[in-house]
Amino acid sequence: MLIEVDGVSHVYPGGVEPVVRDVVVRLDEHRIGIVGANGSGKSTFARMLNGLVVPSAGTVTVDGLDTRGHGREVRKRVGFCFTNPDTQIVMPTVREDVAFGLRRRGLTKEEVAARVDEALARHGLGGLADHPAHLLSGGQKQLLALASILVTGPELLVMDEPTTLLDLRNTRRVADLVTELPQQVVLVTHDLDLVAGFDRVLVFDRARLVHDGPPDEAVAFYRELMA
Amino acid sequence: MSTSLGLYRPGTSPVHRTPAGVKLAVVVAAGIGSVFVRTPAVAGVLLAVVLVAYTVARTPPGLLWHSVRPLCWVLVPLMVFQVLTAGWARASVIVGVIVTLVLLANLVTLTTRTTELVDVVVRLAAPLRFLGVDPERVGLVLNLGIRGVPLVLELATEVREAQHARGQAASARAFAVPLIVGALRRSDEIGEALAARGFDD
Numbered sequence A: 001m002l003i004e005v006d007g008v009s010h011v012y013p014g015g016v017e018p019v020v021r022d023v024v025v026r027l028d029e030h031r032i033g034i035v036g037a038n039g040s041g042k043s044t045f046a047r048m049l050n051g052l053v054v055p056s057a058g059t060v061t062v063d064g065l066d067t068r069g070h071g072r073e074v075r076k077r078v079g080f081c082f083t084n085p086d087t088q089i090v091m092p093t094v095r096e097d098v099a100f101g102l103r104r105r106g107l108t109k110e111e112v113a114a115r116v117d118e119a120l121a122r123h124g125l126g127g128l129a130d131h132p133a134h135l136l137s138g139g140q141k142q143l144l145a146l147a148s149i150l151v152t153g154p155e156l157l158v159m160d161e162p163t164t165l166l167d168l169r170n171t172r173r174v175a176d177l178v179t180e181l182p183q184q185v186v187l188v189t190h191d192l193d194l195v196a197g198f199d200r201v202l203v204f205d206r207a208r209l210v211h212d213g214p215p216d217e218a219v220a221f222y223r224e225l226m227a
Numbered sequence B: 001m002s003t004s005l006g007l008y009r010p011g012t013s014p015v016h017r018t019p020a021g022v023k024l025a026v027v028v029a030a031g032i033g034s035v036f037v038r039t040p041a042v043a044g045v046l047l048a049v050v051l052v053a054y055t056v057a058r059t060p061p062g063l064l065w066h067s068v069r070p071l072c073w074v075l076v077p078l079m080v081f082q083v084l085t086a087g088w089a090r091a092s093v094i095v096g097v098i099v100t101l102v103l104l105a106n107l108v109t110l111t112t113r114t115t116e117l118v119d120v121v122v123r124l125a126a127p128l129r130f131l132g133v134d135p136e137r138v139g140l141v142l143n144l145g146i147r148g149v150p151l152v153l154e155l156a157t158e159v160r161e162a163q164h165a166r167g168q169a170a171s172a173r174a175f176a177v178p179l180i181v182g183a184l185r186r187s188d189e190i191g192e193a194l195a196a197r198g199f200d201d
């Protein structure tokens, strides 16, 4: 899917300085990484890709749809995975949370159940269907959050530091899952290892897109910048 | 973390398979009917019936104690008071009826998925459609509320631990402020996650 970001700047309500400034970029690679210092505008930029944040200037177009005015259609195509799995899980049990995204899609109860079971099995949560979601471990919660997003079949998955709260093993599991996904992925992270095999990496610094290129080059640029 | 909320335990017993609406109706009927219980014998029979239902549902006995224990603080003084003022018979009727009702309600939550209970409420709310209320939203709000309980409890534990770690004495304000700020931040994040998952209609 083609993401077109054209002359985008963003000032939060009540803010003075733009937190994203004059970004122009076209993204259609399969694996796109975003790195940069704290507060450089990565999360704000990522939220623009599914219309959670609409830029105060410029346009973001996903698959030909302007996020300004077509937010809902865009979000049907673009899944978003947040850092904290605790606040992404909105239903009391594992099964209910996965089923949540399938409401109002004209599916019968049986179809929903079949899709949910399949998603749980695929993400290693099969035995936990009726488990209270809040009693899962952090890693299991993030896998549940991902299962709940992927069950709706988005074409693009945007992830904002999905592994920051996870241990090494669970980070590995999430990374492996990302590698195998058929979907296009945009991944924001401070873990530079995660973007190693990616097609393209963007570096943000103080609200600007300051570098754009293959991972080794971008990571070298970022290290230099932070030195 | 353990909460005293009875959590659903999967099972296939007849109690599990009874429709949620019927179980809720039984709880309501028992609540109303309890007013008319006059003798210890009747109270005893009702308690026995509930205990049999627990056995049928194959609930571990530990859970029985778990659901009654928090009530001891109320029940023991109540029992003493009633024995002194109204005598043994009256006291055992009152305490027996309360224990029976609590156990019954707990049995329902142990054997019924939250979704099914919420579905019953959604169906009961259907007539409200005429007033512009969307029953499905009512259900979602209930689910979010249920989901929110452990979230707030965890947050409260975190805040308390952070205070202890900093060697602060318990203070209501030092507890309330981070708790409220934390709860608001989390509810912002949940709102964002809901929107990202297509619930922005």
Ligand SMILES: Nc1ncnc2c1ncn2[C@@H]1O[C@H](COP(=O)(O)OP(=O)(O)OP(=O)(O)O)[C@@H](O)[C@H]1O
Pocket: A012, A013, A015, A019, A036, A037, A038, A039, A040, A041, A042, A043, A044, A045
């Ligand atoms: N909802 C908001 N309202 C106002 N200002 C915000 C909001 N969210 C972020 N900001 C500000 O915008 C700037 C960029 O924040 P953003 O979260 O996009 O950075 P980031 O690159 O994701 O940082 P980090 O690596 O710490 O996650 C920061 O100065 C932040 O304080």
Ligand SMILES: [Mg+2]
Pocket: A042, A043, A044, A160
């Ligand atoms: Mg961020």
